[in-house]
Amino acid sequence: xxxxxxxxxxxxxxxxxxxxxxxxxxxxxxxxxxxxxxxxxxxxxxxxxxxxxxxxxxxxxxxxxxxxxxxxxxxxxxxxxxxxxxxxxxxxxxxxxxxxxxxxxxxxxxxxxxxxxxxxxxxxxxxxxxxxxxxxxxxxxxxxxxxxxxxxxxxxxxxxxxxxxxxxxxxxxxxxxxxxxxxxxxxxx
Amino acid sequence: xxxxxxxxxxxxxxxxxxxxxxxxxxxxxxxxxxxxxxxxxxxxxxxxxxxxxxxxxxxxxxxxxxxxxxxxxxxxxxxxxxxxxxxxxxxxxxxxxxxxxxxxxxxxxxxxxxxxxxxxxxxxxxxxxxxxxxxxxxxxxxx
Numbered sequence: 001x002x003x004x005x006x007x008x009x010x011x012x013x014x015x016x017x018x019x020x021x022x023x024x025x026x027x028x029x030x031x032x033x034x035x036x037x038x039x040x041x042x043x044x045x046x047x048x049x050x051x052x053x054x055x056x057x058x059x060x061x062x063x064x065x066x067x068x069x070x071x072x073x074x075x076x077x078x079x080x081x082x083x084x085x086x087x088x089x090x091x092x093x094x095x096x097x098x099x100x101x102x103x104x105x106x107x108x109x110x111x112x113x114x115x116x117x118x119x120x121x122x123x124x125x126x127x128x129x130x131x132x133x134x135x136x137x138x139x140x141x142x143x144x145x146x147x148x149x150x151x152x153x154x155x156x157x158x159x160x161x162x163x164x165x166x167x168x169x170x171x172x173x174x175x176x177x178x179x180x181x182x183x184x185x186x187x188x189x
Numbered sequence: 190x191x192x193x194x195x196x197x198x199x200x201x202x203x204x205x206x207x208x209x210x211x212x213x214x215x216x217x218x219x220x221x222x223x224x225x226x227x228x229x230x231x232x233x234x235x236x237x238x239x240x241x242x243x244x245x246x247x248x249x250x251x252x253x254x255x256x257x258x259x260x261x262x263x264x265x266x267x268x269x270x271x272x273x274x275x276x277x278x279x280x281x282x283x284x285x286x287x288x289x290x291x292x293x294x295x296x297x298x299x300x301x302x303x304x305x306x307x308x309x310x311x312x313x314x315x316x317x318x319x320x321x322x323x324x325x326x327x328x329x330x331x332x
Binding site for chain 2 (some may be wrong): 045047048049050051052158161162163164187189
């Protein structure tokens with residue numbers, strides 16, 4: 001009989017599931033690409049929905065000058081995913097960015113059957129959040145940057161069910177980061 | 190996928206009757222980065238407390254933002270006992286399955302359960318979902 005008293009504890013155990021109010025400050029995750037590297041290292045995470053929605057804040061560290069002038073046109077990778085059971089150099093979709101002519105440009109950056117396809121999307125200001133949406137459909141990758149028209153690129157993978165691993169900020173191109181680069185990302189579920 | 194699960198369930202039920210395993214029915218709520226998820230499961234446990242089960246969970250509808258996903262998860266779980274102290278049990282629960290019948294995910298969890306009586310136990314579950322901490326409560330019926 002005494003054991004039944006433990007049932008009285010159940011309401012107390014339920015308390016952790018209850019929140020009085022929503023958090024006021026949304027926690028951005030800070031990605032730092034250290035000087036002299038392409039990225040901050042390996043990180044394992046998988047995609048869990050057909051739409052990857054997130055906000056990004058770039059700051060002054062996104063302003064850079066490459067050692068070789070032509071490399072300034074290289075597109076750095078921001079955030080995205082590899083397609084179903086494929087290495088990312090075969091099938092993947094990511095947002096890309098670069099600092100060119102005094103602007104921070106955002107691009108769609110796709111590998112489809114090993115072929116690299118990029119398309120300019122828009123320009124974003126420093127120190128201000130912008131919303132990004134990368135949606136996977138049966139036939140296309142749909143890129144949407146807040147304030148710009150959506151861009152769609154054909155998807156060539158016929159696989160649908162399996163592992164979609166996430167791809168995180170990566171500097172380059174050919175060159176490594178000339179200084180620490182800080183990118184703040186807030187993933188929305 | 191559903192046929193595979195049904196076949197696995199049938200196979201485990203058959204094995205249970207042969208080897209005298211225990212059948213556990215589970216109901217749980219888990220607070221994850223995708224919101225509050227509700228889940229159900231069935232688990233077959235042998236005499237060494239090792240178990241295998243089938244799990245379904247999804248975000249509670251009222252918590253989903255407009256146009257958002259319910260993140261429905263179908264999968265299998267392994268129950269690997271870590272420690273037992275009287276009626277208190279610690280179990281490692283790696284789950285493997287598909288979200289939205291498309292995205293393969295692994296969800297590692299640890300369950301702390303307390304046996305209330307012969308038929309019922311209550312537990313706390315803590316885990317990692319999309320690289321964020323998750324926690325929840327579970328009620329298990331032992332058959």
